[in-house]
Amino acid sequence: MLTFNEKLAIIESFPELERKNVSLGRLNFQFPNSISDKKNIVYHLHPNGNGFVYAGKSGDYETDEKGLVNIRDFSADQLRKLLQSAIEGLSLIEKTASEEAIIGDSSEERWIDGENNQLILINENESWNIYYGLNLDASFDTYGEAEAFLQEEGFSRK
Incomplete structure (x- = not known):
């Protein structure tokens, strides 16, 4: 303690x-x-x-x-x-127009690696999708699979 x-x-x-x-x-x-x-x-x-x-x-x-x-x-x-x-x-995250187009009303998580590359994880249509900019990078059936992938690739939740 x-x-x-x-x-x-x-x-x-x-x-x-x-x-x-x-x-x-x-x-x-x-x-x-x-x-x-x-x-x-x-x-x-x-x-x-x-x-x-x-x-x-x-x-x-x-x-x-x-x-x-x-x-x-x-x-x-x-x-x-x-x-x-x-x-x-509790912070205002300013989204770019392209991010807003992808994210919409969905809740997102932002993940970042040691080189400040940022990925966005979104739950869409019963899938967990990972975006790099406007590009869909990967898609998973569960949050746990997406989280494991991001961690293996050296990303951590922002």
Whole structure:
């Protein structure tokens, strides 16, 4: 388990977040550029190491009714990944006209490799399709197959 100071250092490494002191030595961190009314990303980080991070609708975490995940036992990597996911989920992603034509109303995931190549994963017509720009790169029957392929190719979720 990370200490309060270790968690605080990780959270403060995200310049998008603003620290807000609350009662009993607890801290909140807000994302002022949120596209929703939801501004608190970190809620009640306590000196004992307990606290919550907003996971929203990512589906990757078990959340309470407010979309919060308890981070008491998170590792440094888990905490960074959750914070990045929360920020991205509340950020406005500007899509190009071609991306908008492909994505439409579907939800997408963006994946990136070490050379900043970006792929878009979309669930369309009961298939998981991977696009590079306007080009369909690969198609899979399940999300797990698409995810495994992307990871094997050196991509990680953005």
